[in-house]
Amino acid sequence: MLGLIAAEKLHALYPGDAEGALALKFNALARQDACAQAANAAGLADHIILAQSEIVSGGRRKAAILAGTCEAVIAALYLDGGMNAARQFVERYWTDAFATLDRDMRDPKTALQEWAQGRKEFPGAPTYNVVRREGPDHQPRFWVEVRVAGHEPTIGEGSSKREAEQAAAKTMLSRLGLV
Numbered sequence: 001m002l003g004l005i006a007a008e009k010l011h012a013l014y015p016g017d018a019e020g021a022l023a024l025k026f027n028a029l030a031r032q033d034a035c036a037q038a039a040n041a042a043g044l045a046d047h048i049i050l051a052q053s054e055i056v057s058g059g060r061r062k063a064a065i066l067a068g069t070c071e072a073v074i075a076a077l078y079l080d081g082g083m084n085a086a087r088q089f090v091e092r093y094w095t096d097a098f099a100t101l102d103r104d105m106r107d108p109k110t111a112l113q114e115w116a117q118g119r120k121e122f123p124g125a126p127t128y129n130v131v132r133r134e135g136p137d138h139q140p141r142f143w144v145e146v147r148v149a150g151h152e153p154t155i156g157e158g159s160s161k162r163e164a165e166q167a168a169a170k171t172m173l174s175r176l177g178l179v
Helices: 003-011 019-032 032-042 054-057 063-081 084-091 094-100 108-117 161-173
Strands: 126-136 141-147 153-157
Touching: 003 019, 003 084, 019 032, 019 094, 032 063, 032 084, 032 094, 063 084, 084 094, 108 161, 126 161, 141 161, 153 161
Parallel strands: none
Antiparallel strands: 126 141, 141 153
């Protein structure tokens, strides 16, 4: 349901956008983080029934759990109240996500890779390496270093390797004056 509603709204808001631009916007709306943010905005975390071990490990803050809950609520709204009920929920709780669609929709890793590979001097893709990992398996922290030929490396931190890579790329882009 979310995909259909997001696609319809994107088509109405951006009728002249190319398919590639719309795909980036669609992905921003349908990704796990957007669903988790909507779940938080709707106050769903307090209503999730979790095992005690999941509660202790911070399950109410985990993006995967929040996103899955949000998608289930959208499906339940559709089954109980039809497309209009589901659409109202999405339009209400994705307001912030829709508001950010006018900016560059590329994630930092993609933007850094495109910039690095487009250079005439020192062309090549960025490389990422985990330099540190801490915490228990259910709540890890990662530090990832990104290197681009001809530039000092930067380090990003996150609760997943992907999140740490994105943070490192964003720091590099900022250092390069590209954001």
